[in-house]
Amino acid sequence: MSNPKHLNPLAVVFNVFKSFKNAFYFIVTFSVLAISDGFFKYVLLGILGLAVLFIILGIISWRRFTYEVTPDQIHIKHGIFIRKDRYISRNRIQSIDLTQGIIHRPFGLTKVEIETAGNDRDVDANLSAVRYNEGIRIQEMLKENRNLATEEKVAQEPEYPKRTVNNRDLLIAGATSGSIGVIIGLFGLVFSQIENLIPDHVYDVTTRWLLAQALESLVIFALMIAIILWGLGILGSLIKYGKFQIIRYEKELFITRGLLEKKQMTIPLKRIQAVGIEENFIRQPFGLATIYVVIAGGEIGTTADAHTLLFPVIRKRKVEEFLNDILPEYNQVPHHYKRVPVRALPYYLVRSLLIPIILLILAFIFTPTIWIYLTVLFLLFLTLGYARYRTAGYHVDDQFLTVRFRVFNKETILIPKKRIQAIEVIHHFLHRKQELASFKVSILSKQSGRQIWIKELEQQDNDYLIKWLER
Amino acid sequence: MRQPPKQRIAKDAIKAWRLTALILLIIPIALTGASWYLMYTFNFLVFWIPIVLSIITLLDLIITPFFIPKWRWRRWRYEVVDEEIYIQHGILIVTQTLIPMIRIQHVDTKQGPILSKYKLATLTITTAATTHEIPALPENEATELRDLISELARVEQDDV
Numbered sequence: 255m256s257n258p259k260h261l262n263p264l265a266v267v268f269n270v271f272k273s274f275k276n277a278f279y280f281i282v283t284f285s286v287l288a289i290s291d292g293f294f295k296y297v298l299l300g301i302l303g304l305a306v307l308f309i310i311l312g313i314i315s316w317r318r319f320t321y322e323v324t325p326d327q328i329h330i331k332h333g334i335f336i337r338k339d340r341y342i343s344r345n346r347i348q349s350i351d352l353t354q355g356i357i358h359r360p361f362g363l364t365k366v367e368i369e370t371a372g373n374d375r376d377v378d379a380n381l382s383a384v385r386y387n388e389g390i391r392i393q394e395m396l397k398e399n400r401n402l403a404t405e406e407k408v409a410q411e412p413e414y415p416k417r418t419v420n421n422r423d424l425l426i427a428g429a430t431s432g433s434i435g436v437i438i439g440l441f442g443l444v445f446s447q448i449e450n451l452i453p454d455h456v457y458d459v460t461t462r463w464l465l466a467q468a469l470e471s472l473v474i475f476a477l478m479i480a481i482i483l484w485g486l487g488i489l490g491s492l493i494k495y496g497k498f499q500i501i502r503y504e505k506e507l508f509i510t511r512g513l514l515e516k517k518q519m520t521i522p523l524k525r526i527q528a529v530g531i532e533e534n535f536i537r538q539p540f541g542l543a544t545i546y547v548v549i550a551g552g553e554i555g556t557t558a559d560a561h562t563l564l565f566p567v568i569r570k571r572k573v574e575e576f577l578n579d580i581l582p583e584y585n586q587v588p589h590h591y592k593r594v595p596v597r598a599l600p601y602y603l604v605r606s607l608l609i610p611i612i613l614l615i616l617a618f619i620f621t622p623t624i625w626i627y628l629t630v631l632f633l634l635f636l637t638l639g640y641a642r643y644r645t646a647g648y649h650v651d652d653q654f655l656t657v658r659f660r661v662f663n664k665e666t667i668l669i670p671k672k673r674i675q676a677i678e679v680i681h682h683f684l685h686r687k688q689e690l691a692s693f694k695v696s697i698l699s700k701q702s703g704r705q706i707w708i709k710e711l712e713q714q715d716n717d718y719l720i721k722w723l724e725r
Numbered sequence: 726m727r728q729p730p731k732q733r734i735a736k737d738a739i740k741a742w743r744l745t746a747l748i749l750l751i752i753p754i755a756l757t758g759a760s761w762y763l764m765y766t767f768n769f770l771v772f773w774i775p776i777v778l779s780i781i782t783l784l785d786l787i788i789t790p791f792f793i794p795k796w797r798w799r800r801w802r803y804e805v806v807d808e809e810i811y812i813q814h815g816i817l818i819v820t821q822t823l824i825p826m827i828r829i830q831h832v833d834t835k836q837g838p839i840l841s842k843y844k845l846a847t848l849t850i851t852t853a854a855t856t857h858e859i860p861a862l863p864e865n866e867a868t869e870l871r872d873l874i875s876e877l878a879r880v881e882q883d884d885v
Contacts, residue, residue, distance in 0.1 A: 672827075674825065674828070675824075675852040675855055676822060676823065676825075676828065677822070678821065678822045678823070679727070679820070679823075681818070681819050682817050682819070683817060696854045697854060698854040699854070703852075703853070703855050717727045720727060720823055723823060724809060724823070
């Protein structure tokens with residue numbers, strides 16, 4: 255068990271891939287320069303030589319890479335020219351993720367990513383290819399709550415609370431995902447262009463007829479594109495969240511997902527900074543929501559996902575039930591919120607309308623014909639401003655601050671008091687006159703901090719919240 | 726409205742900020758000079774651009790060194806108690822910040838050439854998610870405060 259091991263030889267392939275990826279720009283620029291000078295033969299030869307070099311280096315680095323897992327730590331030795339010895343102690347490990355890519359799966363292999371806190375890539379450990387059983391064994395061995403023997407734990411597994419997503423829900427999730435918003439937007443744009451074209455050609459019947467034909471095909475074309483995009487969105491979420499399963503162990507959450515690339519994620523509970531419930535504007539009317547967690551420490555390379563999904567789609571009224579099962583620490587989703595006062599409404603409206611108003615003014619000056627579309631835009635943003643005002647609110651109890659807010663999607667975020675990094679109260683002279691102030695709470699998220707605002711809250715509510723934090 | 730924090734920062738902060746502002750004034754003055762020059766020699770600009778720039782520079786010359794530092798100093802307050810740090814700053818838009826002591830990761834003091842001329846130092850307080858500054862404290866006070874905060878913050882932290 256404790257003698258150093260090599261990765262599966264398939265790791266060589268990954269090494270070579272990686273070398274090529276790193277050298278990609280170099281190769282491309284060099285090739286382009288050389289080919290234009292008519293040295294094609296040499297370029298080919300060069301690439302071939304490079305490939306041989308990479309393969310040799312890949313094999314050597316595979317030979318040199320050994321890892322050794324003991325109950326207390328993982329020890330990794332690697333490096334061709336500069337030898338590196340790395341010890342990561344079990345306590346420092348934040349999470350161990352297993353990912354099976356499409357190359358891994360036929361060979362029964364998996365990638366193991368061991369993460370520590372902080373964004374320093376160099377302190378993380380990456381085993382690019384090991385047998386799946388071995389991956390599981392490493393995960394079990396380095397797990398935080400390894401108080402039970404491994405076999406015992408496997409035997410007990412069915413008793414842990416578990417949730418899965420069925421295909422119907424997954425389809426709904428895909429169909430209502432944010433990408434449909436983009437499509438509607440595109441649609442709107444296309445239609446506005448079409449209508450804009452018509453008046454210019456009204457008097458010429460032939461052109462008009464031709465244009466109508468063109469319009470028809472244009473509309474069909476746009477419709478088709480929209481449907482295809484929508485379908486892709488659904489397919490995307492099926493692939494990404496297919497076979498989704500979340501299990502709650504004593505001290506961690508365990509998520510498996512993915513049809514093509516199977517991903518297993520372990521989220522230690524102590525790493526969770528806050529829990530959020532997001533209802534995007536398409537899902538909200540259907541009473542659907544998404545549950546996510548804000549966690550500290552970086553999942554390497556994935557800067558795009560600001561938060562980690564706990565469940566892709568769920569009925570709003572089932573949220574509490576879900577949290578009760580899976581994350582009872584966060585099951586207090588409040589029903590009543592202290593909202594911002596009516597005198598805050600003008601601020602919300604003005605803020606939302608700033609951009610449309612500027613556009614409208616510009617439109618009146620330069621192209622008065624399109625003002626009608628901008629009026630629609632204006633009304634949309636007016637609604638958004640009002641919706642933001644309606645949504646903004648908070649609730650506190652002993653342990654939690656819950657903030658409800660909307661940027662575009664309605665979000666409810668539950669923040670434990672001990673996870674609050676700092677709070678700020680911000681007001682300008684108009685605010686002071688009206689006894690209003692904006693409230694800002696900072697929590698830790700993957701990359702850096704995340705700030706959550708309640709704009710124009712009652713001054714005395716702010717005081718109350720400060721006192722609450724001090725307590 | 727909540728009481729503002731009790732402590733003020735060093736009065737010399739005004740002088741330090743004024744000096745900084747005066748040095749930075751080189752930029753708008755140079756720009757204005759350049760615009761006049763371009764207009765006269767090459768007829769390069771329309772006449773009102775240098776005029777507007779001159780007016781802005783003149784206002785800048787009066788306001789940034791002679792009023793803003795004073796207003797800024799008047800608003801700047803801080804307070805360090807066992808459990809938290811409470812900071813207030815901002816001229817038109819006032820920000821009051823509350824940082825729980827146990828969330829503090831580290832405190833630094835730093836000092837540039839201007840602050841050092843007036844024997845002042847800036848205290849930087851860092852949590853895992855945010856960074857806060859108390860600018861222009863007297864050197865020794867900054868050091869003491871830094872040590873005090875790092876002492877108070879030295880409690881068992883549960884995970885970031």
